[in-house]
Amino acid sequence: MELEREEVLSAIHHCVKCKLCSIASFHPNEEWLPLCPSGEYYGYQAFYAPGKMEIFRAILEGEITEPSEGLLHSIYACTVCGACYEKCKQITSVELGAPDLFEAMRHEMASKGWILDVHTSIADKIEETKNAYGEKYEYNVNAETTDGDADVLYYIGCTARYRVPEIADAMLGIFDKLGLKYQVMGEEWCCGSVLFRTGQVEAARELVAHNIEEIKRSGAKTVVFTCPGCMKTFEKDYPDMGVELLHSTQFLTRQGNMNLKKEDLKAAYHDPCHLGRDLGIYEEPRAVLREVADIKEMKREREQAWCCGSGGGVKSAFDDFALWSATERLKEAKEAGAEALVSACPFCKRNLKEAAEKEELEVYDVVELVNRCLEG
């Protein structure tokens, strides 16, 4: 989103610093539930939304002219999860939200070269290998197009391809078990999410152009994502390609009765930020999960879900913070009486799983459970 300077300043001036954005709705249950991971972890005002807005104002008004350590830390140690905005808009009906402002701020900073080395190194990796992890270009999953004319294209994404391949395996397994034809891209490049989220917008242009071209060439009418981060990027940062974009859980709810064998499993559902707050998809993952497990809702859910801690470039730059945030979520799942924490995002799963090594809790993506419960 390209924002005008005056539009940004106006939005910043509208923040009255009530800080209700830092907690989940208090009434009617009257529980104090923090919502802002970076503010809770680091504590200084700079790590909460109102403080970050002041910093952005000072950058735009020329009061901050150098990239201090605190500047880079406070602005990039934010998962841009958008929880603050969800709360703010309930109260103030504000239209231009904090996540858009923070991404605009990162863009402004990146254009001045004020960016973390670890994030520029991701851009370098993408330029070289076309994936965010700098892996040699090959599938870590056995993904092959079953029908070059299939209407459905599965966009796997870097994380499911190179870090949590069990998600891609599960999605492909579901396609096969349901007897559905699908395509995967011959040359799937990173969607560019990490570049957009860290302000390196220009570096993403080539990726966007390539992926659009590949998808058009495929002739697919529907693109299915297991990664909400990729899907959000296609929705928000790509031009309209004239194809339908569906998250895996939306796709699965359209399949009707899949004859799933429900497991005796108490599962908490973690709303991924990109899927929930950014794309508004809350019900479909629950509908699918309900078919395979008993859902135990956590106190902070849907629009007011606590972020897993890995988004916005945080996992790569501030792993301790990312894992702390994930651990907070795991504790909440246990408090809800869950035996497993289920998400619908490879990035969430990766971070939650890593944090769960010390917790007695299983972590899944919803498609893994569906694949497991699907009669082969």
Next chain:
Amino acid sequence: MNETFSTLVKELQAIVGERNATDDLAICTSYSRDQHWHFVPAKNPACIVRPGTKEEVRTVLMLANTHKIPVIPYSTGINVRGLTIPVHDGSILLDLSRMNRILEINPDMKTATVEPGVTFGMLQEQTRKYKLRPAFPDAPLTVSVLVNYYLRGIYQTSATDGHDHTISYEMILPNGETLKTGSRALSEMPYFRYGVGPDFAGMFCAHPGTCGVVTELTAKLYRLYDNRKEYFIGFDDVGTPTKFIYNLMNDELAASIRLVDNQSWLKGIFGTFDYPYEKLPKFVLCVLVEGVDGVFEAKDKLVRAYMKECGGQIQELPAEFASTFEHESLGGAEKSCMVFGIKGRGNYHCIGLYGPLTLAAKYYEVHEKTALEVGIPQDHVHFYIDPIYSFHGQLCYFELDIFYDGGDLKFGEKLRNYNEKQFHRLLELGIYGWFRPYAGIIEPTAERIGYLAEVWKKFLHVLDPNEIMNRGKLF
């Protein structure tokens, strides 16, 4: 930042830990403004220090005192009307939000003892387990309990709570001495305000961090009752409901009584923007009755009897409105903050003051008049009355509100003109006192209080001879 100051920051880091003190420009900038920025322009503290214990507070204060460096105490930084924005260069902002322990909830004594970083939400979460609650200000429940009471938080959402919720507290002075008020000075029982000598708790209250740093405070808690009933009565003017309000207050019948106009606070009290408020009468009196069995029914009967003859129109409204009003009055203000979103304007200005109910219509009249004179449109002008028990002096909290686009710099200029005229007019008209020492209030007020101003200054000088505490915010 010069070398001397960098050395000082290292000393501060040695006291509170490296992670908890910084002079980083961006971090300091995040503390440079609050919502009162049209009146108190942005200014950065030179460094931020986040102590975690009283001893750290003490050591920091003594260090600052030695070097005569201004110190600005800061709890949550909300609703402070510019009071934590530095006046002088080289100030230390003492962010006390890490000190957020509820030290005691004593249901038998009906008290809570808290540190500065404890918010109303945090406290309510715990006190309600005992069917108790704090006295809530009509400010976001993210604000500090300690600071609101210390700054004199008598604009509470429940009239029955009275005007002073502070019992005793502990304050660390710039010289490192600890000052305890009330019975706290004599024993480990901080439950009585007038323990020894004068009312020291009262003497130190309402100074915006200009005496020392309050590190813990014991406050009154109030009962939560199961029996509740809400009424909403419409009026076309401010004067007509005053007789009804007087009756409710005189007979001590209602827990919450708030007269608001139909375009501002009512939206928050009802918890929605999506209602044809313009179809309601211009002013709506929101009344909440509560009490134990027997007493509740008797109160309710009397309220209904007074209501019949009050000259207003009883409003039949959706049940959820009453429920939200209950939560906002007895559980902490959250939806009330929807005033920040009125017509998408995003900011509000108010002059909060204490005065008698008898002057309600006059206050509203002068509010409209001054706004018009400085070019503020009528539809930006709003009003709020919150009467307070006990009703001696017909004590009420009044708010002369103006909701506006926070990004409109020209409107900010109008507001400054409004303030300049209005402070004088209100002083002429007669008030009991101001809600807070806003920017621009102290000077015209100090002129009128005679020798008291001199005594006040001398009093502060005794406590803080080097004038390090929030320098420039009072005199």
